[in-house]
Amino acid sequence: MELLLLLTPFLEASLRTATPLAFAALGELVSERAGVINLGLEGCIIAGCFGALLAAGIGGPAIGFAVGVLSGMAIAAVFAIFVLVLRTDQIIAGTAMTLLALGLTGTLYKVLYGASGAALGTPTVGPWAVPGLSAIPVIGPALFRQSVLTYLLYAAVPTLAWWMHRTGAGLALRAVGERRAAAEAAGIDVPRVRWGAILFAGAFGGLSGATLVLAQVGTFNEGMSAGRGFIAIAIVVLGRWSVVGTAMAALVFGAAFALQYLFQALDVQLPYQLFIAFPYVLTLVLLAVVRGRTAAPLELGLRDGTR
Amino acid sequence: MDALAALWDGAFGSAFAIWSATLVRATPLLLLGLAVALAFRAGLLNIGAEGQLLMGAVGASAAALSLGTAPRAIVVLAMLAAGATGGALWSGIAAWLKRRFGVLEVISTIMLNFIAAALVSWLVRGPLQEPTRIYPQSSTFSASAHWPFLIPGQRLHLGFAIGVVLALVLWWWFERTAGGFRVRAVGAGARAAASAGGVDVASTVMRVFLVSGAIAGIAGAAEVGGVTWALYEGLSPGYGYTAIAVALLARLDPRWIIATSIFFGALEAGAAAMQRDAQVPAVVVQIVVALVVLGVLAVTALRDKQMAQRLAVDAE
Amino acid sequence: MTREAALVLSGIRHRFGRTLALDDASIAVRRGTVHALLGENGAGKSTLMRIAFGMLRPEHGTIHLDGDAVAFASSAEAIAQGIGMVHQHFSLVSTMRAVENVALGARGRLDLAATAARMTAVAHATGLTIDPAAMSGDLSVSAQQRLEIVKALVRDARILILDEPGAVLTPDERAELDRWLRHFADGGGTVVLITHKVREALAVADDLTVLRRGRTVLHSARADVTEDAVIDAMTGESDVGAAWRIARTESDRPTAGAAALRSGATGTPVLALDHVHVVDERGVTRLADVTLTIARGEVLGVIGVEGAGARELLRVLAGRLLPSQGTVTRPAHVGFIPEDRLHDAVVPTFSLTENLALAEAGAARGTLDWRALVARTVDVITAHDVRNGAPERRIDTLSGGNQQKFVVGREDRIGLDALVAENPTRGLDLRAAHAVLDIVRRTGGGDVPSRAVVFYSTDLDEVLSVATRVVACFNGTVREVRPAEDPADRTPYARALVGAS
């Protein structure tokens, strides 16, 4: 009985936790479908966190989101210069970008907010219950008493899936990641597509960070992205490089984390490390059990110019 | 400027900086870099060096604690073996998942990294906790489990020597032996290796996965045996991830990994000095490190372009 | 009859790094004609046409399209101007459906239904039928080629460039393609056909251009040249051309080997299959109950259409595929020349020496003697005339033909007792192809037959020129083809290909 009462908060927490993960993973998905693995995603997220905090304090949440997105794109742009112009290794460049962004945001935070930090003074966007829909028992509040970002995600998933499969640009993106030479032969400007994809990933990474700050935590702290960029990359693999799959995989992760929180709150007398490891063990089990084609884009991770 | 001077001094400015800071920090990166390079050479994306290091540390600590005050040579050898076994067991899980269920190692190894961290966190509060059961760590190992130092008065330990020897052996093995050549062939063109060379690709890859994990495990053993003398949580600040950059920057060449691991070791040692001596905040240090890595990357990229042009000349 | 020039390239020079690929190359293609572009491996044919297609920008020279000077910045512009190109190495995304490959490059909303409809329309008009929903990677090679052509036609290509389309087609498919090209030209379309098969070119072309070492050395209407003149132009050395013509006439005599076999040159069995079955991962039977013996001194010719089982037969004989059932007898080392060189035979990023070592990688133990391997590599390079070959050179810096020569040379050494070759002359120029066929034919030294050879080709002439015996694969079964009384009569083979007895 008690457990049933926990269902709604559990589902609610699942979606809430999944939202920033899904944004980041969808961004990474687009980048990977163009053949670029972006380990700088973590950096884009933390940049988004910081940009959002800074701008929201000045101009309110809407400006905060915009600047968060732009901050993620700025980090992504530097990454793109290394990967596409200098044609360096994607993995090293991405790792360095993450380091750079963590350092930059930490430094600026310190400079602008001092050692005492920004506290919880940032305006946030709280949950907004969709009239009517949120009244549906159990799932209503879970699905429709969320922040506006989650609703944006509801829209982004089908839009992105549609774009990827029903537009020429989406087709071009996929072709670039699968077989660069074929795309070139069809007259597609491969570097341009990759630029676009990397910037998109940066934007969504930034959005993910902005969501963390403005729709969830309400403040910033060094390293608050806490490895979400890497988890997002795992989510893309778990989602088998499809838009809907990635969204579902993000939800699975969200649910696993929510379940972890709930387990601990249930006062079960087990080592807490067991709960903390739970989402990752679950992922391994799912990967083994849910069989299917593993379909990494064929050009993924290849250095530009090495063909 | 002060900061950069501190960076240099902290890395190479004194005997202590070189032998007790830079090279000590380079040691896990060297071993892990080799583990990563071996796997990548075989086309295996082992991102799990971090977790394999932790499990190697667990294995070596268990060996050290259970052997107590047995003769040093025996304890150290046992720690090496147990560390390698711990790492190989951990990479073996990913290998098994890959072979049995086709789970991509890129993701399974990342998940196993998180799980290993949780496992260590539990072990140091459970079976391997020190006897007073207060602190989340093991007892300090007895002296016979302390790996020998290489230079009197300095902290550089046996692990580094093992790393250097392993690097040279691995290089020799890649270049001169049939087994090493097979691994390279599998990584560079699995289909051709199977079709033209009759290589059993799947089992080659599995073996590489285990050996890669074992080397990473030795890194863990070296860290507890040479540096910390006890098992702690938070043993690695992400060495396993840095090692990927170490290996890639060396173009997966074991000899160059000696150089790149020292480069990253120096960066970390120098970065600490920047904080200590120039009062540069930790976050700024991160920026400097990132910029140095990006700088090196840009320079090598430009050199590559020139190389490509020179190759075109040769092709004439 | 004079037709206006549709596509004219003149004075083209192009370098890759410091490799001068084209140096004063020209071609003038008249509208409504099929124009053959000939040359040996590495002559610059593909490069010239990639320039015409906007993929490369020449260092020097002009391009005129319908009389107007053009300078394409990208292939997108060339496509927009009505040029279509089918590349030597297909540029299909194998993980996408046929219809998506056709739509690739389109802008705005993607209307796959409309694209599929256009594909159907093209199929009606031309006979080039492709299932729009098929996964490109699952298509047969000839279907992939059709798809490449359809891609161009759906975009209203008026000028169609085909880079060595014949290399992967069976004779029937080849003939079908030629008929279609003729039809396309008669309807006002323009075709540039890149090939190094002279006879093929002469059979279909209205005009031809010959490149040698990046220069145009011959430009003529079909009616004004002889086969010999074209060959001389290609090779540049009339004595070589002459030597080769003699060789060619000999090898062209059908079933020259069969005669040898009948004369009683049998040896001991080397390769044997006993009730062999092969079932693939999807559970489809690829070979059904095959029993076959190949003796020393024999060249077994294998024919069969895509998917008939020849691929599996060759791999089982070469020891590259384990049968699901039945027994295989074979020597420890069987030389194998697979069709897909870049994937199955060589590691592109490895040096020639390393690629030589590759062939023994599975069995080798202990350390490798690089010094000896280098020496052997040099042997192969010299013995097989691998142009630009050097032991430490990366194999992917060689032209395709020279890569193939190297592979053949390598396998020739290994396959001392048995050699299996799958379409080994694919992409090779006349001279190189001839050298390969020579190796295949050379089953023995002196009067002792020393090895058993299995030879598969989509070119029936080629098979008949080397084989002492021919088997046909059909639906997983393998049957020996008994030649007709008149050795020139191809009917028995044609019937065997379609399963008729």
Next chain:
Amino acid sequence: GTKTSGNDGAFRVALLTPGPISDQAWNSSAYKGLERIRDSLGAEISHIQTKTPAEFEENFRQYGAKGYDLVIGHGFEFQDAAQRVGPEYPNTIYVTTGGSGTGPNIAALSFAFDEPSFFAGIAAASVSQNGVMAVLGGTELPPVKSSFAAFEAGARSVRPDIQILTAFIGNWDDAAAGKEQALALMSRRADVIFQNADAAGLGAFQAVRERGKAWIIGANADQNQVAPEVTLGSVVIDLPHAFLLVAREVQDGSFTPRVVHLDTKSDVVRWVPNPSVQVLSKMVTDHIDGLRAQLIAGTFTLPMASAP
């Protein structure tokens, strides 16, 4: 090496923290302590953020070699490093906050953090409507564990039937995870949350502020101003005060290496109710004040925490 480069004779103090000093809790108050030493004693200071045991040791050595007079490792986790490095640099005094090891030049500060935690437990139990409360930590460290146990003991001393949930985030910086964990605890009807998770704990403040109907308690620093409207109070270690006490002794040479017990009596640890909310009844505050006086007088000892 044991060489000392005590160049100009300036008093030099170094601090090693295990995390970023922007956490508004454990690390930031230590840094404030270091600044206090500089400002009050004119010391030359240095700070470094360290993560791994290997780094603890290396930096202890580096500061010793540079001739620092006082090196503070902020946490019990530094004690092994101090034990190893201390003998090599006898002119430097190594102090760890927490831990129990001492030596000729090694000392430990021991905070009786459980005393104010006990009071916090009493206060919390008195405002809990549901009879369910929660403790939320970063990772399970000894001081955190004993503080939580004392909190529980305090709560049970006034409401024996109260239920207390325990959860750990697994790290100290994932604020979003801190928030979700707090929300999960609240969904189990916990209406007072005692958090000790540094930066990650900020998420718990946000959770309570957003969801309401619960109180939160700060730890380590005075966190009453983080979310004033929902904070019941803070269990504070006055690190600046403690650091200054020790540094002053070190500077004037009167310091004797020992375990320095800093407790309610020395006024280094305190239960600080949030002045902006007046929910604690006079009875409760009087009760706490009474116990506090007895504690200082030595007439009251904390009951052993009754671990569930």
